[in-house]
Amino acid sequence: MGTDSRMQPLRPGDRGPAVADVHAALRTLGLLLADGDDALGQAVYDAATELAVRHFQQVRGLSVDGRVGEETYRALSEARWKLGDRLLHHDPERPTRGDDVTSLQERLHELGYDAGPVDGVFGPETEVGLRAFQRDYGLTADGTCGPATLRALRQLGRKVTGGRPQLLRQSAHFVESGPHLIGRRIVVDPGHGGPDPGFTAGETTEADLVLDLAYRIEGRLAAAGATVYLTRGRYQAPTPTERTAFANDAHADLFLSLHLDAHGSEHARGVASYYYGTGSGASSTVGEQFAGLVRREMVARTGMLDLGSHAKTWDLLRATRMPAVRLDCGYLSHPVDRLLLLDARLRSTVASAVLAAVQRLFLPAEADPPTGTFVLPRAR
Numbered sequence: 345m346g347t348d349s350r351m352q353p354l355r356p357g358d359r360g361p362a363v364a365d366v367h368a369a370l371r372t373l374g375l376l377l378a379d380g381d382d383a384l385g386q387a388v389y390d391a392a393t394e395l396a397v398r399h400f401q402q403v404r405g406l407s408v409d410g411r412v413g414e415e416t417y418r419a420l421s422e423a424r425w426k427l428g429d430r431l432l433h434h435d436p437e438r439p440t441r442g443d444d445v446t447s448l449q450e451r452l453h454e455l456g457y458d459a460g461p462v463d464g465v466f467g468p469e470t471e472v473g474l475r476a477f478q479r480d481y482g483l484t485a486d487g488t489c490g491p492a493t494l495r496a497l498r499q500l501g502r503k504v505t506g507g508r509p510q511l512l513r514q515s516a517h518f519v520e521s522g523p524h525l526i527g528r529r530i531v532v533d534p535g536h537g538g539p540d541p542g543f544t545a546g547e548t549t550e551a552d553l554v555l556d557l558a559y560r561i562e563g564r565l566a567a568a569g570a571t572v573y574l575t576r577g578r579y580q581a582p583t584p585t586e587r588t589a590f591a592n593d594a595h596a597d598l599f600l601s602l603h604l605d606a607h608g609s610e611h612a613r614g615v616a617s618y619y620y621g622t623g624s625g626a627s628s629t630v631g632e633q634f635a636g637l638v639r640r641e642m643v644a645r646t647g648m649l650d651l652g653s654h655a656k657t658w659d660l661l662r663a664t665r666m667p668a669v670r671l672d673c674g675y676l677s678h679p680v681d682r683l684l685l686l687d688a689r690l691r692s693t694v695a696s697a698v699l700a701a702v703q704r705l706f707l708p709a710e711a712d713p714p715t716g717t718f719v720l721p722r723a724r
């Protein structure tokens with residue numbers, strides 16, 4: 345797995361000002377009691393800290409490891425902001441991030457305004473949505489969420505109930521765009537690469553295997569009429585930000601990231617998929633749907649263990665502007681999974697599974713064949 349974190353994570357046993365920062369954030373969230381040692385400059389990452397961090401990670405849909413790496417650190421600082429704590433506006437240089445931005449975006453969507461993705465980042469689309477709201481309600485349309493705008497947002501009843509209009513719009517767009525893959529742009533993202541091999545098993549690396557899978561998937565999808573882009577070749581190792589920016593610049597309709605797993609326990613095995621979501625509230629319905637489709641097709645065709653689909657707030661899933669899914673195609677550390685993955689026929693089967701899942705995503709429901717059976721007629 346691995347979320348490509350670059351900062352040295354804080355972990356049990358660590359001490360110092362950075363730990364005191366984490367304690368302060370956890371206390372603000374009500375997850376940790378006051379600690380006298382912090383005031384004396386003796387903050388220690390103890391068992392209580394680890395427990396609180398694990399709880400926070402669980403609730404936020406982050407990888408639960410009890411440590412504070414880059415993603416958890418940022419999520420902690422973002423979670424401190426409640427709507428009304430500060431003025432919110434679009435700053436192209438340093439976009440404002442935080443739970444207050446998420447609340448604003450959700451509120452605008454509830455009121456029927458398109459404010460772009462509910463991602464906790466105040467971007468240009470948030471500004472457009474906010475200005476439209478301000479104009480309609482006779483406020484100064486300055487794109488800044490200050491006291492008057494806040495009051496209006498709070499006083500208004502909900503125009504739309506029982507739904508997440510932005511997500512419904514995303515689904516509607518998919519239905520409208522028809523059953524075939526011609527004109528579809530799909531970005532396939534083989535994890536790791538270049539100097540970063542990912543997990544290794546003897547001479548075989550995760551980076552090489554997922555690249556091979558990506559080439560096979562590219563071939564299948566291209567034969568079905570889709571336009572496919574890979575985020576890297578053999579010798580590059582783009583950062584997560586570069587990968588998501590690439591998909592955004594390509595105006596992709598779908599983003600699929602490929603990884604393998606490994607675990608200290610030789611019993612760990614199977615296939616899992618991940619989509620953007622917090623486990624409660626905002627999630628990508630299309631992402632969730634595709635995460636289920638691709639995992640079930642793969643499990644049905646390979647007989648590998650089904651480890652389910654899971655909502656995550658990883659940057660890779662959050663910063664992509666199209667439905668994004670990460671597929672973990674098995675454990676290199678498991679003897680059977682490894683044998684399967686080393687077999688080129690199995691990797692072709694995985695490519696077929698991805699093609700079937702993509703087709704099912706774009707096909708109307710009534711034309712949807714049972715899992716594991718759909719085979720595309722050969723492209724001419």
Ligand SMILES: [Zn+2]
Nearest residue numbers: 345535542603
């Ligand atoms: Zn990986």
